[in-house]
Amino acid sequence: MREAPFVAAKPQDTYLLAQRIREQALRMVTRAKASHVGSALSIADIMAVLYGRALRVDPDAPRHPERDRFILSKGHACVAVYAALAETRFIERASLETYGVNGSILMAHISHKVPGAEFSTGALGHGLPFGTGKALAGKRREASWRTVVLTSDGEWGEGSNWEAALFAAHHNLDNLICILDYNKLQSLKTVDETLRLEPLHSKFEAFGWAVREVDGHDHGALADALEGAPWEAGKPMMLIAHTIKGKGVSFMENKVEWHYRNPTPELLEVALAEIAGANSDA
Amino acid sequence: MxxxxxxxxxxxxxxxxxxxxxxxxxxxxxxxxxxxxxxxxxxxxxxxxxxxxxxxxxxxxxxxxxxxxxxxxxxxxxxxxxxxxxxxxxxxxxxxxxxxxxxxxxxxxxxxxxxxxxxxxxxxxxxxxxxxxxxxxxxxxxxxxxxxxxxxxxxLGKAGEPRFHESMPDVAPGRWVPVRDGRDEAIMLSTGAALGAAIARAAGRAVWSLPLWSMAAKAEQSVQLARHERVTTLEDHLADGGFGSWLTEAVAGTPAAACIEPIALSPEICDMVADQATLNRIGGLTS
CATH class of the missing domain: 3.40.50.970 (Thiamin diphosphate (ThDP)-binding fold, Pyr/PP domains)
Known part of the structure; x- marks a missing residue:
């Protein structure tokens, strides 16, 4: 049983946390006239479960040597991570206002200069190899922390991910969890129409991973999977999270255009009202 | 090596x-x-x-x-x-x-x-x-x-390269390392395994090596260049984006730039089948 020095501040109400992540993400993207809000909304629930309960991390010691390492490989969804870091006190809430502004540390792809962020990404297919290196280092040193990498679905077109998938299984990295944000929509069209990944579950099993599928918006299911790690001794874990791009804002859901567009102030108010309403219904 | x-x-x-x-x-x-x-x-x-x-x-x-x-x-x-x-x-x-x-x-x-x-x-x-x-x-x-x-x-080169130094040289980024004494007004300066070729074609000129270099180390080059009237650089690399190019950029716009004569491999070797010595000769590195 490992020490859990970080649990004091947790667990949080993850549904409330997810709501705040969505609100902050929408506000940041609107203010900065930035892109990728659909990608951020897709992972808001995953981020809430990670930062609200599953990750062992401490805002007062963001570089704690025993912390779990979280790597966002789909760096374009960074507003969801920045919001989670702000809502869990790694960074000041007020600093979110500087997102994308000249001189800010909040780059519009995730930056390691932000306290709590392990690794800068933006080019796809980098998070899993890097996380695999961390997991290997942890194994070689018999450390108890885990590495969690969140990838998109489209980025599994990158060969580097498959190289890392081979390596992690070959080296029995059961301290590595990859969450695949499977919203099934990439930059122009659906994954199926672009570069087919199916059958994904059996593909990862064939690669030697332990594989589970969950509804990526069901906090209980996400938490069970993440907190139940390792699932199988000697196997890295692939959590296929079925999600909806733009989740929580009806006019953004499953719409490619919200990979690019930013809301007008009027649309922002509509979106915020929907998100607040959805949570009060829950 | x-x-x-x-x-x-x-x-x-x-x-x-x-x-x-x-x-x-x-x-x-x-x-x-x-x-x-x-x-x-x-x-x-x-x-x-x-x-x-x-x-x-x-x-x-x-x-x-x-x-x-x-x-x-x-x-x-x-x-x-x-x-x-x-x-x-x-x-x-x-x-x-x-x-x-x-x-x-x-x-x-x-x-x-x-x-x-x-x-x-x-x-x-x-x-x-x-x-x-x-x-x-x-x-x-x-x-x-x-x-x-x-x-x-x-x-690295491969294996079996000759040893040119008698003792362990003192290296640091940007620092030229003396290899052979000779005339100081016109010198040879090489990086990497081109050192052997630099010594071979020195013809009485002093030979220096620059084994550690970087973007940041450009700043120190003008002082070292100022001690010589002509600096012939040698590298087993194409001229474009190479070592001579780096040194020239380091002093671009100053009179020192005019005293640099870069020698690098000619791109024609990219299409040839030949051993290393032949490619280096045809590429213009050795005679």
Whole structure:
């Protein structure tokens, strides 16, 4: 049983946390006239479960040597991570206002200069190899922390991910969890129409991973999977999270255009009202 | 150079327990002793250079000084973005090691020639290039890199290069190392394994080597250049984006730029089948 020095501040109400992540993400993207809000909304629930309960991390010691390492490989969804870091006190809430502004540390792809962020990404297919290196280092040193990498679905077109998938299984990295944000929509069209990944579950099993599928918006299911790690001794874990791009804002859901567009102030108010309403219904 | 490298790395690994070596399924009859002595710090990543390099960055972020090792372009161009984003941007202690710099692999052909690697690596803001000219420079560079861990590129020849120094040279980024005495007004300055060619065509001129250089080290070049009237640079690399180009950029717009005469490989060798000596001769490096 490992020490859990970080649990004091947790667990949080993850549904409330997810709501705040969505609100902050929408506000940041609107203010900065930035892109990728659909990608951020897709992972808001995953981020809430990670930062609200599953990750062992401490805002007062963001570089704690025993912390779990979280790597966002789909760096374009960074507003969801920045919001989670702000809502869990790694960074000041007020600093979110500087997102994308000249001189800010909040780059519009995730930056390691932000306290709590392990690794800068933006080019796809980098998070899993890097996380695999961390997991290997942890194994070689018999450390108890885990590495969690969140990838998109489209980025599994990158060969580097498959190289890392081979390596992690070959080296029995059961301290590595990859969450695949499977919203099934990439930059122009659906994954199926672009570069087919199916059958994904059996593909990862064939690669030697332990594989589970969950509804990526069901906090209980996400938490069970993440907190139940390792699932199988000697196997890295692939959590296929079925999600909806733009989740929580009806006019953004499953719409490619919200990979690019930013809301007008009027649309922002509509979106915020929907998100607040959805949570009060829950 | 290859043997000096692995001997020195193995010796350093005995005193630095954070040194790890990752190979891209290469290094037969080179890496075995390291692998046997330090099994926990040796990894064969397989034929997968992008993952090898990202993996190295991940390990480096956890305190290792990782050396990735492969042939010519495989650990550089194949995974250029991992070097750029994962290693250099995060300023992580990973040393990319390429064996077979220049045209050392001769008739194996263009796929195995590293003649654009300086161009790639010197475009990285935090990268130190280590291009030793003989086995002693190889050891000196390696010691410097281990003492100053950061993003770095070690470019080796193959095996059996002659030794040009009598004792371990004192190396530091940007510092010219004296190799042969001679006339000082006009000198030869080489980097990497072109040192032998520089000595061969010196014709009474002093010969210097610059084994460690970087973007940041450009700043110190004007002072060293000012001591000579003519500096002929020599490199087993194409002229474009190479060492002579680097030195010229360092003093662009000043009179010192006019005294630099870069000699580099002609691109016609990229299409030829020939051994190293022949390619270097046809390429214009040797006569």
């Amino acid at each position: 290859r043997n000096a490298f692995i001997e020195e790395l193995t010796a350093l690994a005995a005193t630095h327990d954070n040194i790890a070596l990752i190979v891209g399924d290469l290094g037969y009859s080179v890496v075995e002793e390291f692998a046997d002595r330090f099994p926990d710090r040796f990894i064969n990543a397989g034929v997968a250079e992008q993952n090898m390099t990202g993996l190295a960055a991940g390990m480096a972020s956890e305190g290792y000084h990782v050396f990735t090792y492969s042939i010519a372009n495989f650990p550089t161009f194949r995974c250029a973005e991992q070097i750029r984003n994962d290693i250099d941007h995060h300023r992580l202690p990973v040393t990319v090691v390429a064996v077979g710099g220049g045209v050392a692999y001769g008739a194996l052909g263009y796929s195995h020639h590293a003649v654009q690697d300086y161009a790639l690596m010197r475009a990285m803001p935090h990268m130190i290039i280590a291009a030793p000219g003989d086995p002693l420079e190889t050891r000196a560079c390696l010691r410097w890199l281990v003492a100053n861990p950061g993003p770095s590129y070690l470019r």
